[in-house]
Amino acid sequence: MRSLLVNQAVLAMAPWAARAQAAERVGLARLGAEDVRRQVEVDERARDTAQAQLDYARARREGGVGSRLNELRAAQELAVIQEAVE
Numbered sequence: 001m002r003s004l005l006v007n008q009a010v011l012a013m014a015p016w017a018a019r020a021q022a023a024e025r026v027g028l029a030r031l032g033a034e035d036v037r038r039q040v041e042v043d044e045r046a047r048d049t050a051q052a053q054l055d056y057a058r059a060r061r062e063g064g065v066g067s068r069l070n071e072l073r074a075a076q077e078l079a080v081i082q083e084a085v086e
Contacts, residue, residue, distance in 0.1 A: 009020045050078040 054074040060066025
């Protein structure tokens with residue numbers, strides 16, 4: 001009789017454990033989605049900053065105070081970041 005009660009108690013715990021595991025998986029999936037969203041925002045902000053840097057380097061070169069090398073470096077940085085965004 002005692003083993004029957006123990007078995008019933010164990011069997012009753014199985015659905016509870018399954019629900020707890022499912023809730024944990026949902027929470028982890030939400031955290032993962034939030035991390036991806038943040039990373040996309042960071043990549044987009046970096047791309048916008050790199051574009052502004054390229055525009056600035058180009059304007060300085062065209063104004064006679066910047067160098068072609070700085071403009072090329074800014075263009076290369078922008079290209080690398082655009083790859084990450086895509």
